[in-house]
Amino acid sequence: MSIVPAAPAAGRPNPFPVSWTTRAAWLGLAIYSVYAASLLDVTWERFVFGLGNGARFIGRMLPPAFTHMDLLWKGLAESLEIAIIATVFGIVLSLPVGLAASRNLMPIWVSWPARAFIALCRSFHPVIVAILFVKAVGFGAIAGILALIVASVGFIAKLFAEAIEEISLKQVEAVRATGASFMNVIFMAVVPQVLARFTGFATYQLDSNLRNSTMVGIVGGGGIGSTLFTAFQKFDYDFVLTILLAIIAIIFVGEILAGWVRKTFQ
Amino acid sequence: MTAIGAMTGAAANGSGQAGMTGTRSLSIRGLTKEYVRGKPVLRGISLDIAGQGITAIIGPSGTGKSTLIRCINRLVEPTAGEIWFQGMDLARLRGRSLREARRRIGMVFQEYNLVERLSVMENLLCGRLGYISPVRAWLRRFDPADIERAFELLDIVGLGAFATQRADALSGGQRQRVGIARAVMQRPDLLLADEPTSSLDPKTSVEIMELMAGLTAQHDIPVILNIHNVELAKRFAARIVGMAGGHVVFDGLPADLRDDHLKQIYGGEGWLE
Amino acid sequence: MIADQRRWERFTPRERLLRFTFYLVAVAAFVVSVQTVEVIPEFLYDAPEQVVDLFARMWPMDLKYYPKAVHAALIETLHIATLGTILSLGLALPVGILAARNVVPVTAINQFAKLVLVSSRSVNSLVWALLFVAVFGPGALAGTLAIAFRSIGFVGKLFGEALEEANRGPVEALTAAGAPWPSVFLKAYWPQVQPAFWSIALFRWDINIRESAVLGLVGAGGIGVALDTALTLLYWDQVAVVLATIFAVVILAEIIVTTIRSRII
Incomplete structure (x- = not known):
């Protein structure tokens, strides 16, 4: 059982015709995501920094306060x-x-x-x-x-x-x-x-x-x-x-x- | 020759019970199924099915024929009883060993159960999903030998030209041919067929039965078939099991099936005239 | 009259009682609400004047504001909506799968997934934005995450429902062939629900265009920031420009979605 991509045997049509439109769409989606993320300054450092911030934030949320119920x-x-x-x-x-x-x-x-x-x-x-x-x-x-x-x-x-x-x-x-x-x-x-x-x-x-x-x-x-x-x-x-x-x-x-x-x- | 080919095939598929692959007989002991507590559909069925030929189960609707077939590969969970196959009690298997047992048992369905939006080729290769990892399934990295075999099978069932077409483009008879080819792709040691012709017209039904009988005979695969057409059962089966009320009421050769047996199985007699 | 007679036969006395109770509760709820809600009538007296004044201040629009501040903000809004939608698809996919009772037949897991979905939908995008601004600071990152988290519930719920409606046959066939669970999902469920999935994604993108337009009001980026600035400064002619832009974009998005959908389906 080799993991080589299945080459079409002689005289057979390709069993899995490639849909180039689908591939292009996926590629486009990926490129767009990276581009848009960079544009919006969605960077890893900011995210990680935010996570620390988020932990503090959640810490301040807990436990929920039941003081102003009215x-x-x-x-x-x-x-x-x-x-x-x-x-x-x-x-x-x-x-x-x-x-x-x-x-x-x-x-x-x-x-x-x-x-x-x-x-x-x-x-x-x-x-x-x-x-x-x-x-x-x-x-x-x-x-x-x-x-x-x-x-x-x-x-x-x-x-x-x-x-x-x-x-x-x-x-x-x-x-x-x-x-x-x-x-x-x-x-x-x-x-x-x-x-x-x-x-x-x-x-x-x-x-x-x-x-x-x-x-x-x-x-x-x-x-x-x-x-x-x-x-x-x-x-x-x-x-x-x-x-x-x-x-x-x-x-x-x-x-x-x-x-x-x-x-x-x- | 074909039998040897099928056997080595099964061994090469890496089943853990290599010593047992030689035997293809099935033994059911006291099989009971209750969908609702206290209302059993199967009432302690015991059956021994030889490792060759077609065994047809006949009986009125709702008598548990389909449940019996589905208990064997555990699409339905039996309530009690044992199902012995290749040295294992199928009723007790779980997880990985259940999957390994299932991939040695092919199944053909009444409604074909093809994945409509996948190509005919991919539907056939679905029969090999038990043998490859999900990642390879996703990337369509199927074994080239399997692909070659799928092409051969497609030629045999007369759909060679349809390999890359979507399954929903096929007619009922064509779909069932794909369904049978998919089951045979598993190189099964047992084939279950749940009303394989009930959705088809009479002529196509005969063609489908011929195809199934021919392919399984060629590879020496025993078949358990449930079917409501008694004539078809008599014509193709080596053995007929008649069920009524969750019990086996007839078990014998097609030639021995008489009208009074049918009366016992289906009740009444007016329909026999 | 014929309709009345048919209806008479359709319901059992118990159903009629239930219906009657429902109408009663509905009317009572409305009456109580109207009586208790705090409305300051004095504010209402000059409402017509205020509206006239509002429109007078809005017209003519300050078109110079568009190239100055609106255009860049608009592009940012589109990116927030699109990226947020893409992100939510990735997040909603697993939750939707866990919520589908036929795919994952474990009630406890289904309930947990449903709770996640309801939480996501109950908290508004604006509130999500407030939360993320508090965590990540003001800007488009908070907006994108707000859109994504608000959309999980919507996408996940509809995707889970699509999965539950999937035809059981192929699933049975692949299970019977001994396929492992991920393969069954990939080859039996996914091909069936894929069109529904993309249709849901498009639908949500359309909604997210609308939603992302207001995120700026709480500092989460996009055209809402331009709106907020104009509002605080009471430059109503600039507010009008922003509103007109939003209107145009929303209509355009709806046209795009309808076109794509009629092509695909």
Whole structure:
């Protein structure tokens, strides 16, 4: 059993034709990684230096501090409130926007601007949107809520429009044939068909809003993110760890609940 | 000649039990399998299978034919019992020794179980994965002798022109030919076949059975086959084992299989008319 | 009405009760949230004025800011997103494998891997960035690691799910041939999940372009730094330039991903 590369025997085709595109792609990826790493000053010394720093950092995080629990609960409660309110308003707003963006029910002069609006909502990170809202409505939960509503519309309205575009037009025609008005068509033929997928979107978005609500606080949007950022600025790393653990726990529980809800509603 | 070739092949493959490779018979003792506690699918099966020829297991669906076959190479874990092969109880093997035993037992599947996105050639060489390290498998550093043999086998099964094509480009019958060739690539001392023709049309089924019978006879590999087509079983098998309710209810030559045996195996009689 | 009747038959009383409970809980949660959340109404009164003021300050954009500070930062952002994604692929691969119950049939290991994945996803990229800035100091290194660690959860979860959906047949065949575990993975699982893996990678890269744009707000490099500078100095016309750049890049990334995906699949 020699480990020589298998030479094609006489008269046989090469058993493993080489794909040069694949090789070039891998090579390109490797070269890029090295190049980008050097560009970003990702050097080994810095990494090793960081590791020592990281050890100290982790040392300061441990053990987690349970001293400011009132702040923790207040922040978590506010994050939950932000997530719930943003999800509800996000869904309610997504209904008309998604409907307007569906190309099978709407003329192009309605669907195109609606789609552009959705794209605009999706393009900006919730944190950036939160910054703008903090400027508009000041620090606090309301800025966070508004930012997450925008994110929710960007996500749900898109899925909603896609769901409407997939529905069976037979039912729509059947209802339309009875001489129903446009709104009647929507409520009798379109809504029942997409409603089934609605809880799925809703639980997913709640989950996603909960994650994002821990973040908008960093730029002044309220919730546990504000608490976290303050703890960071005060170098209370042991409290930072407590907050992080609490966030992970809440999202873990939320995920289990969401899975359970989805199962119930299947 | 071919038998000697196969034997030296097995010895050269470095099996630890060199003294035992000569015997290819299998002995099953009191084999029991319960997927759910207290509901055995196999109820203490005992069978001795000679080291040559085709043994066909027939029986109604859900009677444990497939479980029996899969217990032999431990794709299914038996609950109790012994499976003696080449001086080892297969039911007790673990880790490395289980892998070494498995690579001497080839298997052909109902759904072919090819790796669809790999080439036909690579699917055949998958039969040799038990003999080479994962690193060599990754780099495709297969033994040139194995590659040459794979080409020969492809010619034998009539797919010589398909070596570099992807397996998902093949028809069902062609895929099963690859499946058989892959099993034979292992140079097995025993071949298991789990409903190898059930997904194929009648004509292709006969062709596949002919191919399998021919290849295994040529290399003197005993075959244990489970099959629901009684006619095919009678035509190709040297021995028929009828199972019902997790028991062996018939064991004999195809010529001795009568309608009342079939009635006992499958129950009822209307279907025999 | 027909739909109602069908629905009537679809659910058992227990399911209906569960659904009802869910709706009740949802409404209650919303009402309680609205009542308890702290909103200072005075801030809202001048919101329209503020918005008008905001847009007035943003327009016309200070286009000179682009070559001066935005362009280099943009390139850095792209590198952070791409390198972070590549790094996360390497890190997520083993964790995803460990999380797949069929590949590694040890419940304790699966649970541990899932915990790693959830932790990665629960902590936001911005928070990851805060952590890495604290460890490695400000700059693109912290940003790249933040993107990578945040992506492990996403990539690992989807990759693990793809593995769990893989067809069992080839795996059985290779196991039956006596192949060692790594070979079974390489030749039976990997060919099946490879397209899914690259598709997940592309998807995540698209998301990471968005995410890496804000990392600079906490000092982790990229275009966010330019945004942060403009924000602190209240140069809204420069903020507008940065936002427009981000918008253009995000749209471009989405187009690229859609094109590649339709080519591959």
